[in-house]
Every structure is written in C-alpha cells, then in structure tokens.
Amino acid sequence: MFKKLKSLFIIEDENEAKKQAASQVEKKQSKPAKPEIKINKPDFSKDNPPKGKVDEKFINRLLSAIEESNLEGFDYLEYKQSLQNLSKMEMDEGTKFQSALAMAKTMGATPANLKASAEHYISILEKEESKFLDAFRNQMSRHIDDNNKQLNSLELSIQNKKKQIIQLEKEIEAESKALKERKASVDKNKAKVEATKDSFYYAYHIVAQQIKDDLEKMKKYL
Numbered sequence: 001m002f003k004k005l006k007s008l009f010i011i012e013d014e015n016e017a018k019k020q021a022a023s024q025v026e027k028k029q030s031k032p033a034k035p036e037i038k039i040n041k042p043d044f045s046k047d048n049p050p051k052g053k054v055d056e057k058f059i060n061r062l063l064s065a066i067e068e069s070n071l072e073g074f075d076y077l078e079y080k081q082s083l084q085n086l087s088k089m090e091m092d093e094g095t096k097f098q099s100a101l102a103m104a105k106t107m108g109a110t111p112a113n114l115k116a117s118a119e120h121y122i123s124i125l126e127k128e129e130s131k132f133l134d135a136f137r138n139q140m141s142r143h144i145d146d147n148n149k150q151l152n153s154l155e156l157s158i159q160n161k162k163k164q165i166i167q168l169e170k171e172i173e174a175e176s177k178a179l180k181e182r183k184a185s186v187d188k189n190k191a192k193v194e195a196t197k198d199s200f201y202y203a204y205h206i207v208a209q210q211i212k213d214d215l216e217k218m219k220k221y222l
Contacts, residue, residue: 003065008080062128069124074107075117 060193070077082100103112 002060002063002067004081005077006059008077008084009059012179022131062125065124065128066121069121071117071120074109076114076121077117078107079104079109079114137187 007045066077079100082103083096086099089096101109101111101114
C-alpha cells in the first residue's frame with residue numbers, strides 16, 4: 001500500500017531537479033557570512049514553492065502518516081488513483097476529474113466526501129508539520145545554546161590569554177631591566193677584577209725585578 005501511495009504523489013521532474021540543483025549552487029555562492037536563522041513556517045504557495053530538495057526520509061514520513069490515517073472506503077486517495085490512471089488519456093483536466101468522479105460514484109463516493117477526505121489528509125500533514133517544527137525548534141535551541149557556550153568559552157579564553165600576555169610583557173620588561181643591570185654589574189666586577197690583577201702584577205714586577213737585578217749582580221760580583 002505504501003509503495004502504491006508513494007507512486008500517487010512522487011513524480012520526478014528532471015528539469016525541475018536541475019533547476020533546484022542550479023538554485024542550490026547559486027544559493028551557496030551568494031549566501032551571507034552570517035545567515036539569518038528562521039524557525040517559523042516558510043511562506044510558500046503553488047507558484048512560490050519552498051526552496052530545497054526532495055528528501056526520501058521526509059517523503060516517507062509524510063506518506064506513512066497518511067497511510068496510517070487512511071479512511072475506509074473510496075476516498076480522496078482512491079480518487080487520485082483514478083485520476084492517475086486517466087493521466088495518459090487525451091482529455092482535458094476537467095474531463096479527467098469528471099470521469100474519475102463518475103467511477104467514484106459507483107463506489108458510493110460523492111464530491112463532498114472526496115473533498116472532506118482530502119481536507120482530512122491535509123490536516124494529517126499539518127499535524128506532522130507541527131511535530132517537525134517543535135522538534136526543529138528544540139534542535140535549534142540546543143544548537144544555539146551549545147554554540148553560545150563554545151563562543152563564551154573561547155571569548156573567556158582569549159581574554160585570559162590577553163591578560164597573560166600583558167602580565168608576561170610586564171615580566172619580560174622587568175627581567176630585561178634586571179638583565180641589563182646584571183650585565184652592567186658583571187662588566188663592572190670584571191673590570192674591578194682585571195684592575196686587581198693588574199695591580200698585583202705591577203707590585204709583583206717591582207719586587208721580583210729588584211730581586212732579579214740583585215741576583216744578576218750577585219752572580220757577577222760574588
């Protein structure tokens with residue numbers, strides 16, 4: 001029954017599929033950096049269909065809901081089957097609807113109950129739409145909450161790192177100053193040590209040279 005029901009509603013149009021594919025490509029190329037999130041039901045009509053592409057999952061879900069709520073007897077679904085059987089015959093649309101109605105009457109159907117059953121299936125689809133929008137809102141809410149948490153976490157992390165950078169810059173400045181002073185102190189101490197060495201050897205030279213001179217004289221005269 002489900003496969004038969006699906007054949008009543010799904011008619012693939014290659015040209016339409018290509019148009020939708022091109023529309024999707026154009027949409028991707030021209031989409032804004034921060035697309036606006038819309039949760040409410042889109043405003044569409046027969047001449048202004050919603051944007052998107054056929055998703056087998058959703059088609060099956062909607063038709064399954066219709067199948068589960070199928071009314072007994074000859075109703076809109078059987079009437080649509082009759083219309084489909086007449087689709088290949090050369091007759092205008094009005095004649096097709098009247099011919100299908102003639103057959104429906106033999107099964108006890110009337111225009112009133114055919115219309116009522118069609119409205120019944122529209123109400124079934126509207127219930128599925130309501131379920132979908134509720135689930136969609138919940139999903140978007142979780143998605144937004146999760147993203148906000150991540151954004152807040154990243155912003156806090158950035159602020160903390162900026163503070164760390166400022167603190168590190170202060171520490172670098174202080175340590176650079178200490179390094180400069182330490183280098184100056186090292187150079188000063190090194191110069192002082194070198195001066196001490198020079199003073200030692202100057203004194204050493206004076207004393208040692210006198211002894212060396214006396215030693216030379218002793219070798220000469222003694």
